Amino acid sequence: MKAVVTVTLKSGVLDPQGKAIQSALGSLGFDGVGSIRQGKIFEIDIAETDPARAASELKDMAEKLLANMVIENYRVELVQGMDE
């Protein structure tokens, strides 16, 4: 089964990288950008085929390693493969 885990900064956490990207977009002429928050996406292939068990395993992965819960939130999405 394929899954996507998206990790984003919690609101209120300052994102200096997002600010730098926003200012670079400004210098490219994109003036309408209010704010940018940079995050991470993990595309994961796992052997588990039961959606509930897969979701719980992915939650565990996110909390133990993929996200740092001090500053980040995460979202798990299961993506069925084309052959399934």
Added chain:
Amino acid sequence: MKSAVIVFPGSNRDRDMIAALEKISGHAPATVWHADTDIPPVDLIVLPGGFSYGDYLRSGAIAARAPIMRAVAERAAAGVPVLGVCNGFQILCEAGLLPGMLMRNASLRFVCREVLLRIETTQSIFTDRYRQGEIIRCPVAHGDGNYRVDEATLARLKDEDRVAFRYAGASAGGGNPNGSIDAIAGILNDRRNVLGMMPHPENLIEPLQGGTDGRRLFESVLERIAA
């Protein structure tokens, strides 16, 4: 005093730390590889600076899950002093041995210079040879030193006198080099036997390095161990 330095792929301040420990304690520290699962009996465990695993995912995140970290956590729980400097601090936070985490510097720039540190507590095995409120010099060299922690934990750190060092002075030759919350440069765990700090005391231990302000940190531990 017997000590051990934990070496990860990408550690690069391990030799400075080994040299400092040997000069000050008279004993060469054991070096322990990240893939090992046991640490010899020692009085002090040190996680040195560097860029373990190329800072992949987050600084210290992969190293914090290395096999040796289970042994580090067990020794820390048993009361053995554990010092994490720079990347070592990042690893201790990622491993949950210290609260909070180190984000990208607010300036987005790697900062490599000397800073001023205020000794915020002398109530620890690492700081009792300093004077309360004393300002010392210490070098920093990091890109991710911006300490972040939630408000409740920050209040707890302050209430429990667990802020070991703050960046001090005005921006010329001092100041907060990375945007850390409350100018925090180093913190202790609740048992006060685990210290994480971004500055490098091991790089200011003899006159050839331009000063000796970092030396008393190691002498503090040495004295306690001998006592």
